[in-house]
Amino acid sequence: MKASYIPTLIELLELGAKDRPISITTSELGQKLGKSQQLASKHLEEMEREGMVERIRSGGKTYVKLTKKGVSSGAALYSSLSRVYAKNESETLEIVGTVFSGLGEGAYYVSLKGYKKQFLAKLGFEPFPGTMNLRLDLPVYRKVRRDLETMKGIHIDGFKDGKRTYGGAECFKAMLNNKVDGAVLVIERTTHDDTVLELISPVNLRKQFNLKDGDEMRVSIFPESSEA
Template identity: 45%
Template sequence: MTELKIQHILTLVFLLSKGAKYNYVTITTSSLGKNIKKSQQSASKHLLELEQNNFIKRIISGRNISVKITPKGFSEMVKLSTVLQNSLDSSPSSLELEGTLVSGMGEGAYYMGLKGYTKQFKSKIGYVPFPGTLNVRLDQKIHQEAVKHLEALDGIKIKSFSDGKRTYGWVKCFSAKINNSLDCVLILLERTHHDDSIIEIISNLCIRKVGKLKDGSKISITIPIEN
């Protein structure tokens, strides 16, 4: 990809910040070492190696050193910047979760059947969900952590509402598939009694019956993620 060594990147970043793309900038190895959190000896070695590889030009005058980044050095930093930016901007095409089907506390059917929710479900996801939610326990920490990625995404928002006596929290919906075959929606709730290991899923069908699933069944959930 590039000849540039990892240990030299911070040195070039520091030099760029001082204007060394176009001009010679005067530094000392002690000030450079302090800024890149390396010893003076390491800073001196970095400059020597960068010069030997034609990433910088140096003019030495006593303890002061004037340094300018060469076109080659700048070009390598641009390449690195492009790779980093592409990596930071990218996201997985789907989120993959694995877990075990467990019984809930029976509250899902009540809450998901409230008129304030059902009207919004009908208009926003296209159907009124089958009564109740499918509860899946994420047995591995990596999958529990992966769900947190969804918290930063918009999803399809079912707004909170009040029936005059109490207020019911919002619901965020994410299209998903169970075992790569059954269409469903994973929901994140503003208010829930579950801990981070439990996720809830809704569908227009009884997933347990259609998928021939029962408590203890191992299932996978795939959630497409838009880039």
């Protein structure tokens, strides 16, 4: 997104266009921005072309709503600034969830060379082939899970192998059940499910802790400090 659109994006966010279509004219928007009507019109036009906003015309009025892309562009800005201005940085985040069986496809992805090499280099271990899925039942842990989405972790790059593209992810180093090292895996997706936490570890966690579905597991997450 172009830097000159940032004030417009923020204005739309403040007007509530994140959650619902808002009724606003280009004149009003221009005035709020301290710019001309024509520029507001152009910004909306261009932002629509870029997929940041949707415009709906109804009953002579124009309604503007930010798309998922628009909302997440703002969230990216917010996240950058949070790292600088939010004070609760290098503390430990705690999440407790219950073990459940996923589709088992985690083992496949984690074993791909393109990922495995990065895990070793950036996390310091080669993951056991398989991910551990935790279901987060308590709202308070789902909130922490959502906080992770906005935080900067250890970035794992996506890659291509000729056939298809594999997406990137953010990792957060973690201590599992206060005993075993591992990492939380936050995969870049379009849809965010805040009820599931995905873990990798150098060891077979089910074996290590003798876990079966429904058992509880505690994850202590160590966010990266904001130093660049």
